Amino acid sequence: xxxxxxxxxxxxxxxxxxxxxxxxxxxxxxxxxxxxxxxxxxxxxxxxxxxxxxxxxxxxxxxxxxxxxxxxxxxxxxxxxxxxxxxxxxxxxxxxxxxxxxxxxxxxxxxxxxxxxxxxxxxxxxxxxxxxxxxxxxxxxxxxxxxxxxxxxxxxxxxxxxxxxxxxxxxxxxxxxxxxxxxxxxxxxxxxxxxxxxxxxxxxxxxxxxxxxxxxxxxxxxxxxxxxxxxxxxxxxxxxxxxxxxxxxxxxxxxxxxxxxxxx
Numbered sequence: 168x169x170x171x172x173x174x175x176x177x178x179x180x181x182x183x184x185x186x187x188x189x190x191x192x193x194x195x196x197x198x199x200x201x202x203x204x205x206x207x208x209x210x211x212x213x214x215x216x217x218x219x220x221x222x223x224x225x226x227x228x229x230x231x232x233x234x235x236x237x238x239x240x241x242x243x244x245x246x247x248x249x250x251x252x253x254x255x256x257x258x259x260x261x262x263x264x265x266x267x268x269x270x271x272x273x274x275x276x277x278x279x280x281x282x283x284x285x286x287x288x289x290x291x292x293x294x295x296x297x298x299x300x301x302x303x304x305x306x307x308x309x310x311x312x313x314x315x316x317x318x319x320x321x322x323x324x325x326x327x328x329x330x331x332x333x334x335x336x337x338x339x340x341x342x343x344x345x346x347x348x349x350x351x352x353x354x355x356x357x358x359x360x361x362x363x364x365x366x367x368x369x370x371x372x373x374x375x376x377x378x379x380x381x382x383x384x385x386x387x388x389x390x391x392x393x394x395x396x397x398x399x400x401x402x403x404x405x406x407x408x409x410x411x412x413x414x415x416x417x418x419x420x421x422x423x424x425x426x427x428x429x430x431x
Contacts (some may be wrong), residue, residue, distance in 0.1 A: 168325050168400045169304075169396075169399055170197075170198070171193060171196035171197050171198040172198075172397075173196035173197060173198075173199060173425065174198045174247040174248060175198070175199045175201065175203070175239070175243040175244075175245050175246050175247050175248070176190075176193045176198040176199065176247065176248040176249075176250070176254060177201045177203060177210050177235070177239050177246060177248070177250070178190045178200065178201070178202055178203065178249075178250040179203045179204070179224070179226060179235070179249075179250065179252050179253040179288075180199055180203075180204055180247070180250055180252040180253030180254060180308075181200075181202035181204050181210055181213055181214075181221075181250075181252070182202065182204035182206040182208075182209030182210045182212070182213055183204075183206070183365065183366050184201075184363070184365030184366055184375075184388050185211060185252055185308060185358075185360060185363060185365060185388045185391050185392065185395075186204070186252040187213050187249065187388065188387075188388035188389045188391060188392035189216055189252060189392045189395060189396075190202050190213055190214075190219070191213075191217060191249050191389070191392070192392040192393060192396055193248075193396070194217040194218065194219065194396075196396070199219060199243060199246070200217050200218070200219025201214075201219060201220050201222060201239050201242060202217070202219055202220070202221045202222070203221070203222040203223075203224045203235055203244060203253075204207060204221075204223070204224070205224065205225045205226075205253075205254070206223075206225070207221070207223035208356055210222065210223060214359070216316075217362055220243070222235060222238050222239070222242070225264070226236075226279065226280045226281045226284040227255075227276035227280050228279075228322070229279060229283070229287065231284075232284050232287035232288045232290075232291055233287065233290070233291035233362050234376065235288070235291075236288060236291040236292050237291070240295065245299070245301065246292065246302075246303060247303060247304065248303065248304045248305075248306070249292065249303065249304075249305050249306070249317075250306050250307040250308070251285035251288050251305060251306070251307045251308065252306075253280055253284060253286060253306075253359075254281050254308060254310075255277050255278070255280050255281065255360060256328050257273065257274065257277055257325075257327045257328045258273045258277075259417055260273070261323070261324075262323070262324025263324050263326075264323075264324075264326040264327070267326070269289045269327075269328060273326055275309070276332055277327065277328065278330075278331045278334070281328070281331035281332060281334075281335060281362070282334040282335045282338065283338075283343075284330045285305070285335060285338065285339065286306040286338055286342065288305070289305055289342060289353060289355075292305075292353070293351055293352065293353055296352040296353065297351075297352055300352075301352065302352040302353070302354070303352060303353050303354070303358065303397065304353070304354045304356070305353055305354070305355050305403070306355075306356040306357075306358055306382055306395065306399065306406075307330050307335060307339050307358065308357070308358045308360065309335055309336050309339070309357055309358065309360075310328075310329070310332040310359065310360060311322070311333065311360065311361045311362075311407075311411075311412050311415065312325060312328065312329035312332045312333065313329075313332045313333050313336035313357075313359055313414045314333075314336070314359065314412055314415065314416050315389070315412075315415040315418065315419060316329070316415070317361075317411075317415045318382060318411075318414075318415055319362070319380045319382040319383040319411075320380075320383070327427060329334070336357060336359075338405075339355055339357045340357075342355050343355040343404060348421055354402075354406055355404065356398065356399060356403065356406060357404055357406060358391075358395050358398070358406045358408075359405060359406060359407045359408065359412060359417040360391050360409075361383065361384060361386075361406045361408050361409030361410065361411065361412055362379065362383030362384055362385040362386065362391070363385070363386055363388055363390075363391045363408070364376050364385050364386070364387055364388065365388060368414065381409070384409050384411060386408065386409070390408070391408050394406065394407075394408050395408075
């Protein structure tokens with residue numbers, strides 16, 4: 168198991184949802200917390216409750232990730248763990264791809280936060296780790312939508328959001344490949360939540376999880392955080408929070424198998 172005592176942990180999107188639960192779980196294990204969020208008041212409240220520090224940051228700005236890493240070092244002098252957890256949905260407007268405004272500022276911001284922020288954080292952090300002769304651990308929050316078109320939400324019009332989450336999985340897989348074999352001082356992990364009761368999911372599905380599709384298997388953020396830390400303890404790259412994620416992937420595998428049999 169990872170010894171978190173006095174490790175410095177930065178959690179983005181830490182003011183609410185999975186991020187807040189991760190921060191709480193890490194603090195319970197002895198980590199020193201830096202809570203980052205666009206919601207400065209929320210981040211400050213969470214940090215105060217956990218005895219940590221907070222940073223206000225909008226990761227939709229391309230240079231914000233590098234600035235956040237610098238701020239974390241200014242605050243704590245080192246950085247052992249980063250949870251690149253901040254995320255955003257596609258927001259108002261047409262949900263279906265045939266009608267979606269692909270040029271809307273919100274779309275670009277979503278891809279910046281959901282997909283590119285994790286890589287930008289790694290780019291800014293790794294040189295500092297190398298210079299100090301230290302090793303860090305990066306956990307990126309994806310989604311069940313990183314892996315498939317889940318049966319429970321396939322009518323919800325999540326194409327753009329899902330694309331950003333699928334994209335960050337591919338980036339994480341390639342980033343892990345660049346770090347394997349001691350080439351870079353960074354361990355990379357991918358948290359893949361299914362249905363978790365957070366403000367973002369409640370905005371899309373309504374405030375009462377009792378009315379959400381039963382097949383989503385909604386869990387609380389604290390359960391997702393416990394699974395995440397268990398996955399880190401086990402040294403896993405893929406850290407799923409629900410058993411049905413593997414079932415949802417079978418349609419893609421089956422389609423590929425059928426196409427291969429027909430063509431090759």
